[in-house]
Amino acid sequence: MDEGRVTAVGGPRIIVLLGPPGGGKGTQAKKLAAAFGMKHTSTGELLREEIRRETELGRRVKATIEAGDLVSDRCVGEIVEQQVRRLGENGIILDGYPRNVAQAEFLASITEDIPVEAINIEVEESQIVRRLAGRRFCSRCGNIYNIYFSPPQATGICDNCGTELLRRPDDKEEVIEERLKVYREETRPVIDYYRDFGNYHEVDGNWDADEVYRDICLVVGAFAA
Numbered sequence: 001m002d003e004g005r006v007t008a009v010g011g012p013r014i015i016v017l018l019g020p021p022g023g024g025k026g027t028q029a030k031k032l033a034a035a036f037g038m039k040h041t042s043t044g045e046l047l048r049e050e051i052r053r054e055t056e057l058g059r060r061v062k063a064t065i066e067a068g069d070l071v072s073d074r075c076v077g078e079i080v081e082q083q084v085r086r087l088g089e090n091g092i093i094l095d096g097y098p099r100n101v102a103q104a105e106f107l108a109s110i111t112e113d114i115p116v117e118a119i120n121i122e123v124e125e126s127q128i129v130r131r132l133a134g135r136r137f138c139s140r141c142g143n144i145y146n147i148y149f150s151p152p153q154a155t156g157i158c159d160n161c162g163t164e165l166l167r168r169p170d171d172k173e174e175v176i177e178e179r180l181k182v183y184r185e186e187t188r189p190v191i192d193y194y195r196d197f198g199n200y201h202e203v204d205g206n207w208d209a210d211e212v213y214r215d216i217c218l219v220v221g222a223f224a225a
């Protein structure tokens, strides 16, 4: 699929990307946002930015994030509401929100007139641990690598800008199990929430990122037509 702008999506809409941590939501959201002229909103990234800037919110959520637990619905709800108010021409891709049914209900309450479509990137748990444990990122340009599947050319160094690669504190082995538990118990029920509303789509996320991207584009093309 062409990396450039593909098409508009027929007015502002919200695409919710669901799936387990490490399932590729961030990678796919970035590509989709660029191709469809949408904004990419990652609640995890926005929260990490608060931590980096050492804001009051950042200080409040740091320990929770590093333990692999969910921060309060109120904190993320405020962030998401601000983003929804600034939808832009083609809307936003929500990556990492909603993470439980209460958040899905809140999103519905603030998006009454805006079409919302959920795409679940389904990935087997056996794959996820290696994806998370192997993930490294560049703090300068944001490029993401995986030491097992897509390593940088020089160990620990970003191909793009030469900066040292880092590991997210919550990608450490001891936190991954907690994140998966939270996903199973809190986030998986969100799938049924959207399925019941009939705006649910699923793609197989076990393949490589380009193939998954092609499948997601087919889904987006179908509902945006």
Ligand code: AMP
Pocket (backbone or CB within 6 Å): 021, 042, 043, 044, 045, 047, 064, 065, 066, 068, 069, 070, 071, 072, 073, 076, 095, 096, 097, 098, 099, 103, 170, 179
């Ligand atoms: P992510 O980058 O999406 O994996 O999110 C990293 C962490 O940020 C999560 O493990 C949570 O601690 C927190 N977080 C991100 N999005 C949410 C959300 N919608 N609700 C609660 N916590 C969230």
